[in-house]
Amino acid sequence: MEFLSNLVNGISLGSVYAVIALGYTMVYGIARMLNFAHGDIIMVGGYICFIVMTSLGLPSIVGILAAVVVCTILGITIERVAYKPLRSAPSLAVLITAIGVSYLLQNLALLIWGSDPKSFTSVVSMEPLRLFDGSLVITGETIVTIVVSAIIMAALTLFVNRTKVGHAMLAVSEDKGAAQLMGINVNATISLTFAIGSALAAVAGVLLCSAQPSLLPTTGAMPGIKAFVAAVFGGIGSIPGAMIGGVLLGIIEILSKYYISSQISDAIVFAVLIVVLLVRPAGILGKQIREKV
Amino acid sequence: MGTMLSVRDLHVSYGAIKAIKGISFDVNEGEIVTLIGANGAGKTTTLHAISRLLHAESGEIEFCGHSLTHMEAYKIIKLGLTQVPEGRRVFANLTVQQNLEMGAYTRTDGPDAIAADYEMVFERLPRLKERRRQTAGTLSGGEQQMLAIGRALMCRPKMLLLDEPSMGLSPLLVQEIFHIIQDINKDGVTVLLVEQNAKKALEIANRAYVLETGTIAMSGNAQELANDPKVRAAYLGG
Ligand SMILES: Nc1ncnc2c1ncn2[C@@H]1O[C@H](COP(=O)(O)OP(=O)(O)O)[C@@H](O)[C@H]1O
Ligand SMILES: [Mg+2]
Numbered sequence: 001m002e003f004l005s006n007l008v009n010g011i012s013l014g015s016v017y018a019v020i021a022l023g024y025t026m027v028y029g030i031a032r033m034l035n036f037a038h039g040d041i042i043m044v045g046g047y048i049c050f051i052v053m054t055s056l057g058l059p060s061i062v063g064i065l066a067a068v069v070v071c072t073i074l075g076i077t078i079e080r081v082a083y084k085p086l087r088s089a090p091s092l093a094v095l096i097t098a099i100g101v102s103y104l105l106q107n108l109a110l111l112i113w114g115s116d117p118k119s120f121t122s123v124v125s126m127e128p129l130r131l132f133d134g135s136l137v138i139t140g141e142t143i144v145t146i147v148v149s150a151i152i153m154a155a156l157t158l159f160v161n162r163t164k165v166g167h168a169m170l171a172v173s174e175d176k177g178a179a180q181l182m183g184i185n186v187n188a189t190i191s192l193t194f195a196i197g198s199a200l201a202a203v204a205g206v207l208l209c210s211a212q213p214s215l216l217p218t219t220g221a222m223p224g225i226k227a228f229v230a231a232v233f234g235g236i237g238s239i240p241g242a243m244i245g246g247v248l249l250g251i252i253e254i255l256s257k258y259y260i261s262s263q264i265s266d267a268i269v270f271a272v273l274i275v276v277l278l279v280r281p282a283g284i285l286g287k288q289i290r291e292k293v
Numbered sequence: 294m295g296t297m298l299s300v301r302d303l304h305v306s307y308g309a310i311k312a313i314k315g316i317s318f319d320v321n322e323g324e325i326v327t328l329i330g331a332n333g334a335g336k337t338t339t340l341h342a343i344s345r346l347l348h349a350e351s352g353e354i355e356f357c358g359h360s361l362t363h364m365e366a367y368k369i370i371k372l373g374l375t376q377v378p379e380g381r382r383v384f385a386n387l388t389v390q391q392n393l394e395m396g397a398y399t400r401t402d403g404p405d406a407i408a409a410d411y412e413m414v415f416e417r418l419p420r421l422k423e424r425r426r427q428t429a430g431t432l433s434g435g436e437q438q439m440l441a442i443g444r445a446l447m448c449r450p451k452m453l454l455l456d457e458p459s460m461g462l463s464p465l466l467v468q469e470i471f472h473i474i475q476d477i478n479k480d481g482v483t484v485l486l487v488e489q490n491a492k493k494a495l496e497i498a499n500r501a502y503v504l505e506t507g508t509i510a511m512s513g514n515a516q517e518l519a520n521d522p523k524v525r526a527a528y529l530g531g
Contacts, residue, residue, distance in 0.1 A: 164394060174387075175384065177378070178382040178384065179384075180344075180366040180367045181370065181375055181376050181378065182375075182396060182399075182448075183370040185365075
């Protein structure tokens with residue numbers, strides 16, 4: 001029973017990682033860059049939702065929507081201002097810029113909201129689910145997180161695989177030049193990708209803060225790194241890879257925390273990543289690079 | 294037959310390397326014009342400059358009365374000009390059908406008209422039809438070339454730029470591809486064909502330009518050029 005409970009918690013945490021990892025992997029696929037500021041969008045989403053709900057006293061749904069809108073605009077703006085001018089710069093310059101943006105967001109949050117943790121009010125009002133005569137208790141947050149994440153993943157998969165705009169995104173991720181010959185606006189596609197990724201990060205932020213209510217300017221950093229690991233784990237650039245990688249990572253983290261050691265669970269997560277990459281350098285679903293004649 | 298594409302004094306550089314050093318040429322409506330030249334002569338660079346995938350240093354490019362000189366690359370297809378790029382560059386992870394859909398990306402004349410053109414492409418390129426649900430990466434080189442041509446046709450172009458469509462294909466397939474190009478031209482699409490396979494290209498073209506290290510060395514009627522001793526020695530193996 002205890003194992004089942006851990007498994008459910010792992011899936012829940014992992015599905016948030018998956019939602020965040022989608023942002024990493026899509027931006028990598030389309031813009032060929034690692035957006036290390038992605039994790040901090042999560043934190044901004046958390047704060048926006050917190051302000052709307054706690055300071056303004058508005059309903060949680062308004063808080064969630066505000067977080068999504070602000071993060072979407074923020075994501076598009078960051079791309080336009082910080083990354084777009086570097087479109088043809090060496091990737092190291094882009095990487096350093098992304099790390100800079102990450103610190104900028106954290107320090108701005110520190111300036112605006114201070115260093116005291118804010119106690120986030122959960123957006124979930126659902127009663128815990130008691131199964132097997134109460135021997136297995138699953139919190140409302142856990143259930144909502146899994147359900148919302150599953151819906152997001154399904155919707156995104158349908159969007160990318162079944163719509164013309166989704167196909168255009170895949171086309172841009174494969175060959176920007178050929179995509180332009182087809183009349184696809186690459187800059188608009190990159191903006192759309194950042195918008196989607198940031199909106200997902202906002203939702204992930206609200207879900208994470210609902211499960212772990214202490215909100216700090218550094219709240220997004222660790223989940224951001226874990227989600228990045230999840231994206232690499234699943235095969236960076238691959239959408240189903242990010243989903244599988246995220247969920248697996250969450251499960252590994254919770255199980256190792258419980259059964260091995262809560263102190264070194266993060267180290268175990270990274271060790272697993274290293275092993276996977278030794279066996280499959282491109283990740284679980286990543287394309288092994290090969291040329292076709 | 295008016296001038297459809299005109300290129301005037303085009304210069305293109307890669308950093309310090311001058312790849313195109315002031316070339317001018319025209320393509321008239323209804324023609325097949327070929328631009329031949331050895332590997333590295335600057336053929337692809339020229340087509341990329343026309344499609345605005347590369348930004349020219351100087352010069353004027355005009356298509357159907359519109360200046361392309363400062364146009365964004367993705368807007369050019371709407372004028373009725375598209376390119377079948379060197380190395381096919383089909384979207385390997387998309388299916389054949391989805392690749393064709395991308396060719397029709399900018400069309401606004403409704404799903405029925407587009408569906409009719411899928412059939413038109415499948416009729417012209419029957420090998421694609423049975424593979425329509427396969428990803429493009431699983432196709433053979435010849436099939437990928439056909440898909441690249443079919444994808445370009447999906448925008449209902451006035452003019453096609455073709456960059457070495459015969460590259461890496463067996464003689465039989467080259468024959469087939471060149472027939473397809475002729476058919477497309479007969480149906481009213483103007484063609485600018487870039488080729489290293491000068492013999493084949495001169496056979497089907499009306500006019501030709503010979504590109505040598507970034508400048509146009511010769512130009513004229515394709516048949517006459519095919520009989521020119523200098524062209525024969527340099528490009529047709531004597
Ligand atoms: N990306 C590039 N960077 C630097 N030089 C290039 C690049 N692409 C092509 N060149 C050079 O420009 C010249 C023309 O190349 P290209 O247009 O590809 O020739 P072709 O298509 O006729 O074989 C060649 O000398 C080639 O080495
Ligand atoms: Mg070439």
